[in-house]
Amino acid sequence: MTYDLNPRPLNPAPPAPVIDWPNGKKSALFIGFDVDAETAWIGNNHANVDRMVTTSLGGYDARVGIAKILELLEELGLKATFFIPGWTAEAHTASCEPIVATGHEIAHHGYLHKCPDRNKLEEAKEEIDRGLEALQSRLGITPIGYRAPSGENFPELLAYLTECGLRYSSSFRDDIRPYRHRLADGRPGPVEIPVNYAFDDWNFGITSRLDGRPLFGRDAILPIWREEFAGTHEWGGVTTLVLHPQVSGRPMRWRILRDFLAEIAARDDVWIATGAEILAHYEAGTEAA
Numbered sequence: 001m002t003y004d005l006n007p008r009p010l011n012p013a014p015p016a017p018v019i020d021w022p023n024g025k026k027s028a029l030f031i032g033f034d035v036d037a038e039t040a041w042i043g044n045n046h047a048n049v050d051r052m053v054t055t056s057l058g059g060y061d062a063r064v065g066i067a068k069i070l071e072l073l074e075e076l077g078l079k080a081t082f083f084i085p086g087w088t089a090e091a092h093t094a095s096c097e098p099i100v101a102t103g104h105e106i107a108h109h110g111y112l113h114k115c116p117d118r119n120k121l122e123e124a125k126e127e128i129d130r131g132l133e134a135l136q137s138r139l140g141i142t143p144i145g146y147r148a149p150s151g152e153n154f155p156e157l158l159a160y161l162t163e164c165g166l167r168y169s170s171s172f173r174d175d176i177r178p179y180r181h182r183l184a185d186g187r188p189g190p191v192e193i194p195v196n197y198a199f200d201d202w203n204f205g206i207t208s209r210l211d212g213r214p215l216f217g218r219d220a221i222l223p224i225w226r227e228e229f230a231g232t233h234e235w236g237g238v239t240t241l242v243l244h245p246q247v248s249g250r251p252m253r254w255r256i257l258r259d260f261l262a263e264i265a266a267r268d269d270v271w272i273a274t275g276a277e278i279l280a281h282y283e284a285g286t287e288a289a
């Protein structure tokens, strides 16, 4: 692999259009959960598969986290999008089935949560293929949304997503509004619903024996979330949450998330929508003939 370091926009997508949100709402909230389970620990470090305590951080998803998150969404009357690696769907089918049964959206999150690597194109494509197969065979789902495991992407993968019927991505960090990707050959790619590190619970709420990190509580997190949401709302953007049941399904985190979501749900000027709903709105509003 040689690297093209010539100066150019490394994301060739045109600017995001200004779109009106439905029913006069001022901004959108996209609640996304990544149901990594053990893949968060074994996908990029296979040796961890023999470390039962390390992987038990991810095992929390199936034993506790998913059910508690579904309970919270039910309590607040909200629908979310769950990005599920194929491995999780196969290893924890029974824990994932209630996500489908309660009407939430299921989206693609790789197979073993391997970070997409342009130097391993076949592996990256295999992650897409096996993820699609697992969601179909275990949950009966053909997803239209994709969030890159470990949040990475590259031109050939964007093109492959399009080829595989994945119509939106939620991984890039370069905007506050949805926009459509432009593939390397100029064809349109998936719609991006961009994310924001400020709303990734992994940054604040998980620590492990091999990667000890400080934990942050309510007094640190709620001001960050409230302020970033307030600004995004004022600018008419989409607040995209990157949450993990193994983080936000923990007792303290669950309470913080409940209070944040309840504050937004109580407003009448925010459109709370799944990725599929945002995609449909984007396509209808900006690309309708």
Ligand SMILES: [Zn+2]
Pocket: 034, 035, 036, 040, 109, 113, 149, 150
């Ligand atoms: Zn993930």
